[in-house]
Amino acid sequence: MTGKRAWQTYLIIAAIWLLIVLLFVAYSARQSINQARDEVKQTGMALHRVLSQRAAQHDAHLTSLNALILSANPPPVDALRQVSRNIIRFYPRISIIDVLLLTREGTTVSAQPFLMVDESEHGTVADDFAASIAVQKPGEVRTYISDKVADRYYLGKKSDNSNPGYAIVMAINPALMIEPNERPDWADLSLSIDGKTILQQHSDSPVSSSFFQPPVFSQQIDSQNQPIILTLSRPIALSEVIDSFRVGVLAAFSLLVLLISYSLWQSVRAAKKAEQKAQLLEHETRLAHAARVNSMGELASGIAHELTQPLTALLSQSQAALRLEASGERPDLLKQALTANVREASRAGEILKRMRNYMSNHEPQRKQMDISQSIRDVSELLRTDLTQRNITLLIQTEKNTPAIMGDAVEMEQVLYNLIRNAADSLVQTEKTDKQISVTARSGQGQLVITVSDNGSGIADDVLPRLFEPFFTTRNGGMGLGLALCATLIERIDGEITAANRPEGGAEFTITLPVADASSIKV
Numbered sequence: 001m002t003g004k005r006a007w008q009t010y011l012i013i014a015a016i017w018l019l020i021v022l023l024f025v026a027y028s029a030r031q032s033i034n035q036a037r038d039e040v041k042q043t044g045m046a047l048h049r050v051l052s053q054r055a056a057q058h059d060a061h062l063t064s065l066n067a068l069i070l071s072a073n074p075p076p077v078d079a080l081r082q083v084s085r086n087i088i089r090f091y092p093r094i095s096i097i098d099v100l101l102l103t104r105e106g107t108t109v110s111a112q113p114f115l116m117v118d119e120s121e122h123g124t125v126a127d128d129f130a131a132s133i134a135v136q137k138p139g140e141v142r143t144y145i146s147d148k149v150a151d152r153y154y155l156g157k158k159s160d161n162s163n164p165g166y167a168i169v170m171a172i173n174p175a176l177m178i179e180p181n182e183r184p185d186w187a188d189l190s191l192s193i194d195g196k197t198i199l200q201q202h203s204d205s206p207v208s209s210s211f212f213q214p215p216v217f218s219q220q221i222d223s224q225n226q227p228i229i230l231t232l233s234r235p236i237a238l239s240e241v242i243d244s245f246r247v248g249v250l251a252a253f254s255l256l257v258l259l260i261s262y263s264l265w266q267s268v269r270a271a272k273k274a275e276q277k278a279q280l281l282e283h284e285t286r287l288a289h290a291a292r293v294n295s296m297g298e299l300a301s302g303i304a305h306e307l308t309q310p311l312t313a314l315l316s317q318s319q320a321a322l323r324l325e326a327s328g329e330r331p332d333l334l335k336q337a338l339t340a341n342v343r344e345a346s347r348a349g350e351i352l353k354r355m356r357n358y359m360s361n362h363e364p365q366r367k368q369m370d371i372s373q374s375i376r377d378v379s380e381l382l383r384t385d386l387t388q389r390n391i392t393l394l395i396q397t398e399k400n401t402p403a404i405m406g407d408a409v410e411m412e413q414v415l416y417n418l419i420r421n422a423a424d425s426l427v428q429t430e431k432t433d434k435q436i437s438v439t440a441r442s443g444q445g446q447l448v449i450t451v452s453d454n455g456s457g458i459a460d461d462v463l464p465r466l467f468e469p470f471f472t473t474r475n476g477g478m479g480l481g482l483a484l485c486a487t488l489i490e491r492i493d494g495e496i497t498a499a500n501r502p503e504g505g506a507e508f509t510i511t512l513p514v515a516d517a518s519s520i521k522v
């Protein structure tokens with residue numbers, strides 16, 4: 001992977017990781033907020049129930065006090081005081097019980113204190129409501145709020161008797177309507193009547209700036225005459241919602257998982273690629289083999305082509321031997337002919353063996369070999385034939401030719417083909433000094449072999465097609481000799497080229513890698 005691509009991949013991983021962490025933060029924030037909302041709702045409902053019950057108790061006290069007022073005329077002061085004291089003792093949130101005697105003169109209502117229990121300093125407040133209570137329906141209870149006293153609300157009940165009538169005023173301390181243990185320390189709580197706050201209690205751990213909209217519970221308590229609205233909210237601090245430890249663990253874990261998944265993915269991809277490559281290679285090998293097998297016909301012709309020479313030699317040597325035997329002359333020549341036959345027969349066998357190897361997809365038998373020796377052997381093989389055709393064969397090799405890695409028989413086939421082709425070309429010329437020259441030179445880790453002749457050369461349109469299988473310009477030619485030469489040379493990492501010499505005639509050049517320095521013969 002290139003550096004740029006690696007960076008891009010790491011950036012993508014970082015982006016995915018950040019997304020996972022953000023999603024987790026959002027999810028846990030949502031969970032915390034939902035939890036807070038449930039908590040607020042449940043606590044709010046519990047407080048609402050308690051407050052409604054307590055408001056109902058106020059009504060009950062007013063009813064029993066009213067009953068006592070109506071029990072005698074004038075009402076029994078001592079009994080009223082006793083009952084009021086008991087109520088205040090058991091219900092500390094009721095701070096005053098005040099009974100007023102209301103007298104109406106025309107439209108004016110005056111209120112004289114008839115009885116007051118506790119917080120006598122508030123006595124005047126009750127007078128403020130006297131006129132309003134006087135016009136209440138008998139038995140009706142109403143809630144009042146005083147501008148003078150902020151932390152109380154008042155319940156005024158007009159007694160059932162008429163003018164002069166009585167009124168009961170009850171002062172209630174809202175702060176005591178909720179027990180300290182009933183309000184959770186996280187809660188912001190307020191009680192209000194007609195938009196006026198009568199109690200405000202803040203959370204024990206106030207949140208400086210609420211990052212999230214706090215969940216709120218707000219509902220009027222179940223009471224017909226005490227329209228108190230309970231409002232409960234839960235401010236949420238950022239630290240409460242984002243648990244840095246959990247986020248840290250998740251961040252580390254998700255990064256680890258991402259990196260492991262990435263490296264797993266990479267190794268799976270590499271394995272897949274390797275598998276694909278192996279499949280491709282196998283496919284290619286199969287194709288190559290198939291191509292080789294397909295060219296069986298071509299090779300069959302090749303075999304015939306290659307075998308013609310040793311078989312012809314065998315035939316002519318055998319005929320000569322027969323003639324010698326019939327004449328009974330020169331028995332030494334008979335032996336010579338038979339030896340040559342043995343050599344030609346084993347050469348034919350060797351060619352067939354190599355062809356079989358070639359077709360069965362075998363690698364050539366590459367060994368360190370001396371090309372000068374092959375040149376000498378081939379020239380020896382062709383010498384008689386060339387002499388008959390009036391062709392001179394010149395050989396120029398270095399004294400210590402470096403070894404090459406090749407198959408000696410295959411190299412001989414190549415040299416044989418090239419020399420025979422040169423001879424075929426020379427036969428068609430009228431020249432008197434027909435010459436074939438074979439050279440071998442080394443340099444820069446390479447061995448260069450040339451086979452040249454002074455024949456008519458190669459036509460320009462023929463030159464590019466020389467190594468094509470079945471390309472021939474000769475009558476009865478098969479066009480396989482040079483194609484086979486190219487195959488054999490390329491198989492041992494060499495190269496073969498053809499060109500026309502400036503002085504006339506063709507030149508074939510084979511370039512082969514030298515085996516290695518240690519193999520150079522001294």
Ligand code: ADP
Pocket residue numbers: 417421422423425453455456457458462466471472473474476477478479480481482483506
């Ligand atoms: P074939 O000998 O059966 O024609 P080759 O593949 O050996 O097949 O040769 C292909 C052709 O290359 C020959 O037909 C000939 O035209 C040309 N050729 C090969 N060697 C020489 C050469 N030394 N001089 C001129 N032409 C050549």
